[in-house]
Amino acid sequence: MHKFEEITTHTKEIFQGKIIQLKVDNVTLPDGNTSKREIIKHPGAVAIIALTDEGNIVLVEQYRKALEKSLVEIPAGKLEEGEDPQTTAKRELEEETGYTTDNLQLINTFYTSPGFADELVHLYFTDHLQKMHSSPDGDEDEFVELMELSLKDCEQLEQQQRIHDAKTSYALLYLKLRGLK
Structure with a gap:
């Protein structure tokens, strides 16, 4: 023991x-x-740091009922039973943003709230995005708005607490440490 x-x-x-x-x-x-x-x-989740060719960060805004407000976040979603996290990441990227990629790099995995939950997030990175010809159907109960913002714009949203979740803050810190301007 x-x-x-x-x-x-x-x-x-x-x-x-x-x-x-x-x-x-x-x-x-x-x-x-x-x-x-x-x-x-919790079955686990994925999150994706996705950069456009222009160097903008792909984000989505969506309402979070637990907080009673909308947040701007990196694309993310729940693992389906038996699904490989990289497959989930590609699916969620496509469903939430209309982008796809064949180049996802695992950055890290982390627990979101280990004091009371076992949710493990798999964080991926891509800067090889392709716009899909047709937008896939997202979840029927999920309403998101696509945003493509500079790191500076994201930092302003953090100050306004519009970006206010751990996975997105982690992603932005990762990009700063990588030298994204």
């Missing part, structure tokens, strides 16, 4: 949704005491 490991003694399933599962685990702590952990199970 690892010195910080918590041993699950009982799990209670609370909710099974279309995207997430919520459970409460009773755990024994490393010091022998017990506690409860509320955990969200």
Whole structure:
């Protein structure tokens, strides 16, 4: 046993949704005491840093009900069961932006909120975009607006908290460190 490991003694399933599962685990702590952990199970997601030939960042604006406001974000989406993350990334790029690519580079993977969720995001990069001849059908309950902005414009949106999510902030920091102007 690892010195910080918590041993699950009982799990209670609370909710099974279309995207997430919520459970409460009773755990024994490393010091022998017990506690409860509320955990969200998530299938994982992808996000794509996509640059146009002009060096603009491809983004989408969409309403986020949990926040009761719209955010500007890099394209992203949920992994389907058994789907390869790179396949998901290409699909989501196409569905949300009308662009496609055959050149996706995995940048990193990261957990979004490890204190209560197991969602793992696979972050990809491409600067080899092709505009699709016809726009694919997106998700029926997803409404997005395509944006192509400079890094400077994105930084202004961050100041206004219109870009205000971790994956997009991570992406912009990555681009700054790469020297994008």
